[in-house]
Amino acid sequence: MKAATYHGPGEIRIEERPEPELEDPKDAIIRVTHTAICGSDLWFYRGEEEHEPGSPVGHEPMGIVEEVGEEVRHVQPGDRVFAPFAISCGECEFCRKGLHTSCVNGGFWGPHGGGGAQAEKLRVPLANGTLVRVPERYADDEETLESLLPLTDVMATGHHAAVSADVGAGDTAVVIGDGAVGLCGVLAAKRLGAERVIAMGHHEDRLDIAQEFGATDVVSARGEEAVEEARALTNGGANHVLECVGAASSLETAAEVVRPGGNVGYVGVPHVESAAFLAPLFYSNASFTGGPAPVRNYAEDLMDDVLQGTLDPSPIFTKTVDLDRVPEGYRAMDEREAVKVMVKLDE
Structure with a gap:
């Protein structure tokens, strides 16, 4: 599969990587349909954070579930989902407090440890706690999906x-x-x-x-x-x-x-x-x-407002690219030519 990777300041490449596979009964595999480039990605892009060359990048995934582990109950293949920038179990002390970014079992996407969301597919650990399911009636409504995508982070x-x-x-x-x-x-x-x-x-x-x-x-x-x-x-x-x-x-x-x-x-x-x-x-x-937003704690509440038409953050996307043009998207954000870049993949 194609995936965006970091290779030093100012250098993002699109490379072929092995497709992710289930590694745990609580995993899910999603086919990414939408993602984004974040302002926080510019810290490493500008050389102000150090990461290993070849690290996957991106932490704002939305897509369709392709496969689930035997312990996944919250979602099933075919569901449209999005995921916060932090992976969380939904069961530990901190998740129960609504502080999902401090989950004792979780982590983060991208160079910080997990897979990169700027890719064709993504393995989602702790899928029951991490993934947010989009109601079926909105699953193919492109305008709504673009309004929901900022809920992954910003x-x-x-x-x-x-x-x-x-x-x-x-x-x-x-x-x-x-x-x-x-x-x-x-x-x-x-x-x-x-x-x-x-x-x-x-x-x-x-x-x-x-x-x-x-x-x-x-x-x-x-x-x-x-x-x-x-x-x-x-x-x-x-x-x-x-x-x-x-x-x-x-x-x-x-x-x-x-x-x-x-x-x-x-x-x-x-x-x-x-x-x-x-x-x-x-x-x-x-x-x-x-601190880092416990996105999972807010997701359903914010999604309800998007779905009823009282919240629409989608105007923050002032440029859209496909996966091959992700390096161009980083450059546009770095040079202040775009507020935020949406990445749309072929469905």
Whole structure:
């Protein structure tokens, strides 16, 4: 089968790999029909994370079940499914708490250990706990499937930022970052009832999508000017701040725009050399909570809204490629020519 693999900074190749096989009674094999390239994939693409050459890549799979192990009961061959970026059993202490990214039996796709989702097929360990089944009536509805695909990661991650920031009805929220996660954070904050959502970013086209998603204000300035503008818009700071990047500058911005006693929900994978941003949080008694989104905990709830037509994150996909053009998709995201790239495979 064809699969995308990592071969050093700036080099993604499409290679022939052996088709996956069942290795455990709890496994399933899916034929991937849709997947995506994530902003977090750019960390290794840019050489800011180290991975072995030849590592599989991709962590946002959607497809059709082809084969299941004898202990799989939740899905069957022919089902349309999607999977979060984390593998989880659904039964351990942390899964029962809704913290599936800390599953004691699980792991992650891509270079982090599991198979890569940017491939024609994928072995899914712990299929009963990991896979989310799409109701049969929507299984061939392409428009719906494209709206569901962001639930594998970025929509649920934006939602996790909003939940961690304690966003509720009537609140004012500040969303830092205009990538796919930040844009989904805007959607999530509105979904949870925020009356005012201020989107902070540097790209006009992305901030236009933020406004389409419900942002009431946008801040496009940089550095201290952006902080001052956000603080002016919130009368000194916001109680609910969503940090959706993970860079030192965005974490520092979050620490400066949160109101004393407020909440920062952080979901950007942190890439920082200094933890100096923690001092302002400490002295303002602001909470700082978040981490990798437990997508599996949110999946059905978010899917219900997509299926009833009240949630549609699909506009984050501004470019679509087939599997052979995945390297082109990485380049487009790296050069800011695309917000997020969808990968569609032949069915």
